[in-house]
Structures are given as C-alpha cells and as structure tokens.
Amino acid sequence: xxxxxxxxxxxxxxxxxxxxxxxxxxxxxxxxxxxxxxxxxxxxxxxxxxxxxxxxxxxxxxxxxxxxxxxxxxxxxxxxxxxxxxxxxxxxxxxxxxxxxxxxxxxxxxxxxxxxxxxx
Ligand SMILES: [Zn+2]
Numbered sequence: 001x002x003x004x005x006x007x008x009x010x011x012x013x014x015x016x017x018x019x020x021x022x023x024x025x026x027x028x029x030x031x032x033x034x035x036x037x038x039x040x041x042x043x044x045x046x047x048x049x050x051x052x053x054x055x056x057x058x059x060x061x062x063x064x065x066x067x068x069x070x071x072x073x074x075x076x077x078x079x080x081x082x083x084x085x086x087x088x089x090x091x092x093x094x095x096x097x098x099x100x101x102x103x104x105x106x107x108x109x110x111x112x113x114x115x116x117x118x119x120x
Pocket of ligand 1: 008009011025026027029
C-alpha cells in the first residue's frame with residue numbers, strides 16, 4: 001500500500017498518491033505504481049529482465065543460492081555494524097535481508113532497482 005509520506009526523489013516535496021501513480025505536489029513529476037510498487041527509476045534499470053519463462057538454469061541456481069547468501073551477509077556483516085533502530089538496505093535483492101533485519105528488531109526497509117526484483 002502506498003504511504004502518504006513518500007517524498008519526491010527530485011525535489012523532496014510530498015507526493016500525492018492514487019492507485020496508479022504518485023504525483024509530486026511541487027515539481028509535477030509523476031511516478032507510476034504497478035503491483036503496489038512505486039517506480040522511481042524512470043525506466044533506468046541495471047538489467048533488462050522481462051520474461052520469467054527465459055530464466056536459465058544458471059539464473060535459477062543463482063536465485064536458489066540467494067537465501068543462504070543473504071542470511072550470511074546479514075548475520076556476519078550487517079548486524080555487527082548496525083546501530084539505531086531503522087535500516088534501509090539499498091539493493092536488497094529478494095528482500096530476505098529486510099525480513100532478517102526485521103526479525104533482529106530493526107525497522108527494516110529495502111529497495112532494489114531491478115526489473116528481475118520487480119517480477120519476484
Ligand atoms: Zn518533485
């Protein structure tokens with residue numbers, strides 16, 4: 001669900017929300033919303049994933065290994081460094097890191113600028 005306190009990444013003014021987009025109240029930029037995901041990328045993703053039926057065995061194996069990788073990354077690296085109570089994982093991949101940080105008592109948020117992740 002879109003939260004009313006989103007800010008425009010361009011000018012930091014509040015964004016008005018409806019089910020199809022977020023609109024900046026100051027600079028007028030509109031950010032589309034699809035599947036309850038606001039798109040602030042303007043079409044500039046680092047990948048071009050658009051066909052889940054085209055996943056190779058290597059891609060599938062990589063996705064399967066992510067859970068162990070994220071679990072190790074959070075436990076061995078991030079948690080010893082975290083302080084405060086709120087964490088943003090920029091590049092959170094599949095979002096497992098956000099779940100793990102939340103379970104460790106943090107208000108955890110994640111974002112990933114990837115079409116593959118939007119599909120996931
Ligand atoms: Zn703006």
